[in-house]
Amino acid sequence: MSESPSTGSSGPGGPQTPAPDEAASLHLILSIGRAFKFVDDYVRPRMQKHGLSMTEFSVLMVLWHGGPTPLGELSERILLTGASTTYTVKKLEKRGLIAREARSEDRRVVMGVITEKGQALARKIAPLHATELAEAMHHLSIEEKKTAAQLLRKLRGLGPKER
Secondary structure, eight states: OOOBTTTBOBOTTSOBOOOHHHHHHHHHHHHHHHHHHHHHHHHHHHHHTTTOOHHHHHHHHHHHHHOSEEHHHHHHHTTOOHHHHHHHHHHHHHTTSEEEEEOSSOTTOEEEEEOHHHHHHHHHHHHHHHHHHHHHTTTSOHHHHHHHHHHHHHHHTOOTTOO
């Protein structure tokens, strides 16, 4: 019996052995998922101490770093559906951390804008978050972190300058 390059070999009635490239791809995606879960599990409770979910924190950081942002673009930047973004924005708006504003030139475009209260919270949390991420990833050297980021950008099809 010949071995197919895409499916590998299998015993009678047993599972097929993936080809080397497929096996490496499966291993990579599992490793990425586990790494993300580890970092998320590490950071999530620390954000909750500040009364924020990870999604709320992400929205706050996008607006703090990027300035007023159309809500549709905000959805894309933090990988949320429109409905989830609206829900998160409403929660942050109720707390006075962000506001929604219509653009004067096109009233259909609604911008998310961080408030003074939101900026104060972001200034307090951002340095702590950076320290916590460094603690979570302390097993990797700076060079390994840069290499991992470069490889993940390559996986996404982005050039070396994009983040």
